[in-house]
Amino acid sequence: xxxxxxxxxxxxxxxxxxxxxxxxxxxELRVPGSGERGLVQAAGGAEGQQVAARSDRAxxxxxxxxxxxxxxxxxxxxxxxxxxxMVITFPPFSSVPIAITCFTRGLDxxxxxxxxxxPGDCPLEELSVFGNIVYASVSSICGAAIHRGVIGNSGGxxxxxxxxxxxxxxxxxxxxxxxQTLSRWSAxxxxxxxxxxxxxxxxxxxxxxxxxxxxxxxKTPEKKAGNKDCKADIAFLIDGSFNIGQRRFxxxxxxxxxxxxxxxIGTEGPHVGLVQASEHPKIEFYLKxxxxxxDVLFAIKEVGFRGGNSNTxxxxxxxxxxxxxxxxxxxxxxxxxxxxxxDGWPSDDIxxxxxxxxxxxxxxxxxxxxxxxxxxxxxxxxxxxAVCRNNGFFSYHMPNWFGTTKYVKPLVQxxxxxxxxxxxxxxxxxxxIAFLIDGSxxxxxxxxRLMLEFVSNIAKTFEISDIGAKIAAVQFTYDQRTxxxxxxxxxxxxxxxxxxxxxxxxxxxxxxxxxxxxxRNVFGPMRDSPNKNFLVIVTDGQSYDxxxxxxxxxxxxxxxxxxxxxxxxxxxDLKDMASKPKESHAFFTREFTGLEPIVSDVIxxxxxxxxxxxx
Numbered sequence: 238x239x240x241x242x243x244x245x246x247x248x249x250x251x252x253x254x255x256x257x258x259x260x261x262x263x264x265e266l267r268v269p270g271s272g273e274r275g276l277v278q279a280a281g282g283a284e285g286q287q288v289a290a291r292s293d294r295a296x297x298x299x300x301x302x303x304x305x306x307x308x309x310x311x312x313x314x315x316x317x318x319x320x321x322x323m324v325i326t327f328p329p330f331s332s333v334p335i336a337i338t339c340f341t342r343g344l345d346x347x348x349x350x351x352x353x354x355x356p357g358d359c360p361l362e363e364l365s366v367f368g369n370i371v372y373a374s375v376s377s378i379c380g381a382a383i384h385r386g387v388i389g390n391s392g393g394x395x396x397x398x399x400x401x402x403x404x405x406x407x408x409x410x411x412x413x414x415x416x417q418t419l420s421r422w423s424a425x426x427x428x429x430x431x432x433x434x435x436x437x438x439x440x441x442x443x444x445x446x447x448x449x450x451x452x453x454x455x456k457t458p459e460k461k462a463g464n465k466d467c468k469a470d471i472a473f474l475i476d477g478s479f480n481i482g483q484r485r486f487x488x489x490x491x492x493x494x495x496x497x498x499x500x501x502i503g504t505e506g507p508h509v510g511l512v513q514a515s516e517h518p519k520i521e522f523y524l525k526x527x528x529x530x531x532d533v534l535f536a537i538k539e540v541g542f543r544g545g546n547s548n549t550x551x552x553x554x555x556x557x558x559x560x561x562x563x564x565x566x567x568x569x570x571x572x573x574x575x576x577x578x579x580d581g582w583p584s585d586d587i588x589x590x591x592x593x594x595x596x597x598x599x600x601x602x603x604x605x606x607x608x609x610x611x612x613x614x615x616x617x618x619x620x621x622x623a624v625c626r627n628n629g630f631f632s633y634h635m636p637n638w639f640g641t642t643k644y645v646k647p648l649v650q651x652x653x654x655x656x657x658x659x660x661x662x663x664x665x666x667x668x669x670i671a672f673l674i675d676g677s678x679x680x681x682x683x684x685x686r687l688m689l690e691f692v693s694n695i696a697k698t699f700e701i702s703d704i705g706a707k708i709a710a711v712q713f714t715y716d717q718r719t720x721x722x723x724x725x726x727x728x729x730x731x732x733x734x735x736x737x738x739x740x741x742x743x744x745x746x747x748x749x750x751x752x753x754x755x756x757r758n759v760f761g762p763m764r765d766s767p768n769k770n771f772l773v774i775v776t777d778g779q780s781y782d783x784x785x786x787x788x789x790x791x792x793x794x795x796x797x798x799x800x801x802x803x804x805x806x807x808x809x810d811l812k813d814m815a816s817k818p819k820e821s822h823a824f825f826t827r828e829f830t831g832l833e834p835i836v837s838d839v840i841x842x843x844x845x846x847x848x849x850x851x852x
Contacts, residue, residue, distance in 0.1 A: 334394050334431060339364060343374035343381070343426040349399050352431045355379035357392035365526070366416040368406030373422035374399075375532060382428045384414040394431030401425060420521055423539050461529060463503015467653035470508050470524050470567050471500070472560050472575045475540075477513040478547035480581040486542045488638035489578060489606075494537045495642065496576075499649045502530045507653075508566060509533055512575075514552030516545025520559065525566025549583040550590035553601070557594035569724055572704045573599045574652060580606045580638075598702020598728055602652065604633045664844035665698065666705040669723055669768045671759050672696075673751055675776040676712040676742035679805070684829040685741045688775050691801075691832040693736050695773065698840050701729045707768065708732045709759045713751035714744025715781075723763055748780035752787035752814070756794055769847050770796045773839060774814055775832075777803040788814040797846050798822065799839050803829055816846075 334352045337345075339359035346353065355378070364380030367373035372381040382388045382395040390413075402423040409416050473493050477486060493511070500507045508528060511521040521540050527533045556575050561567045575594060577587075587603075594601050633651065635644050672692045676685065692710065699706035707723040720739050726732045752774070760770055772791060791798060800811040802825045815822035821842055824835045 337378060339377065339379050341378050343372065343376055343378055343397065343399070344424060346378070346397055346399075346426075351397050353378060353395050353397060354431070355382060355388055355392045355395055357390065359383070359390060359392070361390065361413050364414060365532075366414055367419040367422070367526070368425070369409040369411070369416055371400060371403065371406070371425050371427050372416075373406050373419050374402075374424035374426055375419075375422060375527075375535065376416075376426075378426075378428065380414055381426070384409075384411050384416055385428055386412055387428050387430050396429045396431040398427050398429070399424065400427060417523070417526055419526065420519060421539065421541065461503040463506020463528075464501025464653070465505050467501055467507050467649075468505070468568075469572045469574050469652060470561065471652065472510050472512055472524075472556050473497075474512045474514055474549070474552055474556055474575055474577045476547055476549070476578050476580045477515040477519075477543040477545075478584075479544050480547045483542050485580060485638050488641075489580070490537050490540060492638065492641045492645070493578075494534050495645045496648055496652075497533050497537065498530050499645055500652065502528065502533055504528050508568070510560060510565070511537060511540060512552060512556050512560060513540065513543055514547060514549045514577075515543040516548060518548070518552035518555040519543065520556075523560070523565040524568075546584040547579075547581065548585045549577060549579060550585040550587040553577055553587060553590035554593050557590070557597040557599045561597065561599060569703070569727065573597075573702070575599055575601055576652070577601060577603045578606065579603060595700060597730075598700070598705055600704075602633065604635065604648070606635045606638060664847035666700040666702070667768050668699065668771055668843060668847060669707045669709070669760070669763055669766060670696070670699070670771045670773060670843070671709040671711065671723075671755055673748075673755055673772060673774040674710060674712045674720075674739070675746065675748075675778070676718075676744065677714050677746040677778060678743045679746075679778050680741075682741050684777070684803075687829040687832060688803075689736055689739055691775065691836060692773075693733050694833070694836045695839055696732055696736065697729060699729075701727065701732055703727045707763075707766075710736065710739065711751065711755050711759060712739060712742055713747065713754070714742050715747045715750075716742075716744065717751050717754040718742065719758060722759060723766075746776065746778050746780050747782045748774070748776055748810070748814070749782040749784045749787045752784065752791055756787070756791050756796065760791075760794065760796060769850050770794075771799065771843055771846070772796050773799045773801065775801045775803070776806050776810075777829075778805045779807050780810060784810055785813045792816060797843075799842060800824070801832070801835060801839070802826075803832065821845075 334354035335346070337353045337355060339356060340363075341353070342365075359377075359379050361380075361383070364377040364383075366376045366380040366384050368376065368381075370385065372384075378395060378397055379388070379392070383390060387395055402421070403425055404421045406419040406422065406425075407416070408418040473496075475486075475489055475493060481489065497509055500509070502509060508524040510524045510526070513519045513521055522536050527536055553575065559565075560575075561573045567573060579587075591601050633644075633648055635641060672695075674688055674692065680688070696708045699708070701708060708721075708726070709723045710720040712718050712720055721732075721735050726735060752772075755772060760772075763770070788798060797816045798814055799816075800814040800823045802808070802811045802823075804827065806825065808823070808825060811823040811825060812819045824838060826832060826835065
């Protein structure tokens, strides 16, 4: 048909041909009633009688019962029509891009190959992407497409190809998305630029997309907040050794899945990860990988049995050191818990590993599964030592892996009981200690380093963690500088590192202002903390301002002050600042090297005051 308006709705396909005769030009391919069209290149001839084409679709009749438009003669003899002979093929209608959401995953598209249409303005920070070029099927399709550069954040068509599963999906930052590592997944996919249209001519066809009429874009699913009353970062350390075997390994996975489901996983609730203990530990997935119960259950199901010796202690130590980091999804101020499953006799020492975990601020919760021979001689004592001295709250026993459903709820309740998520409260794990450090000119850089060493020696004695002891430091001259607050660092290693790197300020001495600053800005945000508050002041000279008023205000706020003076620090100022009894809270030494013996005095004083406050 030479006029678009004459292409009947009943026709299967119409070719709108170029003219005049003898020319070369582009015709138009149209599917009536659909709004689809495409361009086809036509080679002209001097004269012509008909246009021949072939289609996979049955054409409709022309008006008036005439012959079909295609493949019969679509155009009558016409002196102005060139001779055009083309073979045109059409993909099935299923090639219309499927409208998906930002969070649609590869596993949601159950085809070997599919064209999809990603929306614009996807929240990049919320897209889960695992791998690079080849992505785990649990990844967001649109996230993977943006990560690979197939589309921008304005959205667009994407073609997805299903691939087999693999191991070791790598982590790469690209196009504003940080993909994540994943040790293993059962299926993968890759993405390329998608086709925006549905009709193509063989050769140099140009096509446009069919409007997504009659289809609504799915609503972006809201991520569930989860159980806000059970905020914890939990690593499940499962037994993957030959001790447990394949059958009990699967029963163990089922139990862990039930516990994970009941915990109420969500963005504002508990986050979980999984580590497998065998000959060598393997982190199966991290805290940040999944924040929905559905994804966690799927990930647990995918974990394969490794075999080997049950080196649980080695795996526990590895988990404490490598699993709970900011990069892997650990959250500030949230309890860190590792739930260790022991089936039988571990091949190595878990007591030492438990101590290491506590040093990293990780609470150890051991679930022991044994037969009628329980308790295994010696293991009970080891568990108590590894978990918590004089406290059995963190150990949990099941007789076997059968009929474990009744144990799920009690275990979840214990994991979510934050007030009991500490070992027996002691002065080492239930205090907030701020150090107020004199950085005035009279100290000097070398002596300032000795003061920092004094601070470090006190700090390293305490069990620093998100739910344990907390340390802060302020340096002062006439001005004050918060070196770090109570919530900035939650491991002993990080606290000691930042103390070593404090830079010497130099200047005058205004101790009173510094006390007021510390009470307001460092202790103020901690007013609801269950820990007892202590302030240790280290100074070498007389203050240019009054110290009595600010110190009294600190005492009234429930802060116990230890004052430590060196060289020219007036004893009267030290006593005015110190809590009562003054004699046991104020210390003095002539030389900076004399600070070392005072370390034990301050620690004993803190523990004494803590115990008195608990009575």
